[in-house]
Amino acid sequence: MDRPLEELREWQRPLRAQFPIIVDHPDLAYLDSAATAQKPRAVLDAVQRYLTTSNANSGRGTYPWANATTTLVERTRDRVKEFLGDRAPDRSAVHFTSGTTEGLRTVARDWLPAVLTDGDEIVVPFADHQANLSPWLEARQLLARQGIHVAVRPLPYQESSGDYDPRALAEVVGPRTRFVAATHVHHVYGGDMNVHRIRRVVGPEVPICLDAAQSVGHLPVSVADLDVDFLVFSGHKALALPGSGVIWSRGTRGPRLRPGGWSGTPNTAGIAGLAAALDWLDAAGLDRIERWTVALAARLTDGLRRLSAYEVLGCPLSLPAGSPVQRRRSIVTFRHRGVNSNDLGFILFSHGFMVRSDGHCQAGTEGEEGSVRVSLHIHNTPEEIDALLSALAKLQ
Numbered sequence: 001m002d003r004p005l006e007e008l009r010e011w012q013r014p015l016r017a018q019f020p021i022i023v024d025h026p027d028l029a030y031l032d033s034a035a036t037a038q039k040p041r042a043v044l045d046a047v048q049r050y051l052t053t054s055n056a057n058s059g060r061g062t063y064p065w066a067n068a069t070t071t072l073v074e075r076t077r078d079r080v081k082e083f084l085g086d087r088a089p090d091r092s093a094v095h096f097t098s099g100t101t102e103g104l105r106t107v108a109r110d111w112l113p114a115v116l117t118d119g120d121e122i123v124v125p126f127a128d129h130q131a132n133l134s135p136w137l138e139a140r141q142l143l144a145r146q147g148i149h150v151a152v153r154p155l156p157y158q159e160s161s162g163d164y165d166p167r168a169l170a171e172v173v174g175p176r177t178r179f180v181a182a183t184h185v186h187h188v189y190g191g192d193m194n195v196h197r198i199r200r201v202v203g204p205e206v207p208i209c210l211d212a213a214q215s216v217g218h219l220p221v222s223v224a225d226l227d228v229d230f231l232v233f234s235g236h237k238a239l240a241l242p243g244s245g246v247i248w249s250r251g252t253r254g255p256r257l258r259p260g261g262w263s264g265t266p267n268t269a270g271i272a273g274l275a276a277a278l279d280w281l282d283a284a285g286l287d288r289i290e291r292w293t294v295a296l297a298a299r300l301t302d303g304l305r306r307l308s309a310y311e312v313l314g315c316p317l318s319l320p321a322g323s324p325v326q327r328r329r330s331i332v333t334f335r336h337r338g339v340n341s342n343d344l345g346f347i348l349f350s351h352g353f354m355v356r357s358d359g360h361c362q363a364g365t366e367g368e369e370g371s372v373r374v375s376l377h378i379h380n381t382p383e384e385i386d387a388l389l390s391a392l393a394k395l396q
Contacts, residue, residue, distance in 0.1 A: 004295040005382050012292055015284055016379040018042065029384040031355045034187055034214055034331055034375030036236045039273075043239055046276030047269050057265055069268050076275040080246055083278045084231065085222035092223075092250050095259055096266050099245035100213040101131040103232035104181075106247060107209055108135035110260045111230075113143055115207070116178055121151040123172055123202075124181040126364050127162070132181055132211045133363040155182065161315035162189040166197040173202050180206055182228075184221070185214040188360050188373065189314030190297065190331030199227050207253040213237055217281055218330050218377070219290035229253050235270060240277040244270030284378065293330035293376045296385055298323075300332045300374060303389040309396040311335045313371060333360070333373040339395065341370040348372070351391045353384075 017023060018040040022030060030038060050072070056065035058073045077094040086092050097103040116122070124136040140150050156168035164182070180202055183193050195210060202208070209230040215221050216231075217238025223231055229252070235244030244267055249257040281289070304310050305319040313333045317325045336344050345357025356373040359365050374388070 002295045002299060002382075004291045005299070008288055008292050008295075011288060012378060012381075015040075016381070019379045020044070022379045027352050029353050029380070029388065031353055031374045031376065031380065031384070031388070033377040033380075034237065034373065035356055036242065037217065037239050037377055038379060039239055039241070039277075040280050042280045043241070043273050043276045047241065047273045050272035051269055055268070058268055060265075072275070073266060073268065073271055076271050079275050079278055080248065083282065084216075084248055085220075085224050086248070087224045091252065092248060093257065095247040095249070095257065096271060097232075097245040097247055098243050098267070099234040099236065100129075100211060100232050103245050103247040104131055104209070104211060105135040105138075106259050107230050107232070107249075107257065108139040109142075111249075111255070111257045112136070112139050112179060113148075115254045116143060116148065116150050118148045118150075119176055120178045121153055121174060121176045122179040122181070123153045123155050123169070123177060125164075125183060126154040127157055128183040128363060129187050129211065129213070130361045130363045131213075132183055136181055151176075153177075155180070161191070161317075162186060162313070163191055163315065164193050164198065166194075166201050169198065169201045173206075177202060177206055179209070181209045182211070183214075184210055184212045184226075185218070185329050185331070186314075187214050187331065188333050188362050188371070190328035190333065191314060191318075192329060195226055195228065205253060214329070214331065217277070218286075218293065220286045223248060223250070230257070235274045235277065238274075238277055239280060240274040241267075241270045243267050244274050246274075289378050290329070292378060293380070294327045296376050296380055296382065297328045297330055297332050299382060299385045300389065301328065303385070304332070304334055304392070307389075307393055307396055309337050310392065311337060330376040331373060332375075333371050335369065335371045336392075336395065341372050344372050344395070347395065348388070348391060351387075353388055353391065 019038050021038050054065045054068040056069045058069045080094045081089040140152055143150050153172050156165040158165045182195050207229040210228040212231050212233045216233035229250045231248040236242040301319040304312050341357045358370045
């Protein structure tokens with residue numbers, strides 16, 4: 001067993017026991033946390049407690065339940081800033097959304113057009129999640145209808161690894177570059193995309209919007225260290241409920257984000273669950289969660305590279321467990337050289353493994369062969385990885 005797994009085994013075991021759906025299905029291995037994460041008992045209890053003791057609308061009443069809900073929403077805004085390592089919370093803002101997709105679209109629709117003029121350029125990823133491409137293209141179309149023509153430049157990638165290519169980016173960025181969109185952890189390749197390198201290339205004045213759907217709740221995230229202007233994530237991938245999400249905005253490079261339209265009733269139950277999820281993650285220790293899932297991913301990639309029938313997507317140098325290059329986070333994606341990925345997904349479920357098997361909403365891959373994605377969280381175990389490798393070996 002790898003050293004981190006040995007060292008953290010006794011820490012991990014009681015945490016796994018706090019996920020009711022995992023405990024109640026001992027014969028199944030849930031390996032799809034990048035799509036949606038399972039919920040610990042503390043989150044489920046917090047939502048039930050809120051709905052049965054103080055459920056009301058926020059900012060629309062003066063009776064005790066309404067006041068308690070309003071306080072919950074505002075305290076959770078502060079809690080998000082604290083969780084994200086915001087060192088200047090008085091100068092930032094937190095807006096609640098239904099998830100990452102809506103959050104990115106809000107930035108594209110309600111903030112970006114105001115900072116662009118005819119002839120400006122933006123740089124966006126064309127091989128990350130579709131949610132981090134479509135909104136920026138939609139913003140360009142919106143501006144074009146107003147007679148404002150904005151050039152969209154593709155964020156360059158390294159062909160061998162799928163990481164961003166900062167050297168090539170230096171050739172893309174110019175004096176009319178006004179905005180960059182990027183991803184923190186890639187949802188297919190599982191790599192940290194090294195956003196700090198993007199900041200060094202684009203300089204100190206260009207706003208950066210970061211899709212953090214696959215990092216928040218999986219590893220420590222510091223907006224101070226990342227030096228971005230927007231950070232967007234989904235609650236349901238961070239142990240909270242579906243339909244909850246966050247836009248964190250700095251508001252120092254360009255105007256403050258002011259979402260358009262009337263502000264309706266927020267997802268108060270989702271916000272209650274989000275606050276509980278952040279508390280649970282902090283108590284468990286995100287640094288240890290990251291060590292655990294990275295070690296599990298290394299165990300899986302090390303095993304897959306020994307099976308000639310499989311191709312692992314992403315940087316090939318990160319496959320061996322002893323590799324000195326940057327480790328994959330909690331995501332490993334692969335293909336069988338002779339079996340269709342959808343068929344492989346059905347076969348694996350027949351053996352008790354729940355994985356994602358399709359194109360994973362990756363932009364620019366329409367019509368291409370899909371792949372199988374294994375995504376891990378704190379409730380997964382080395383035994384599940386070994387059993388998965390054994391099942392895959394039988395399919396060679």
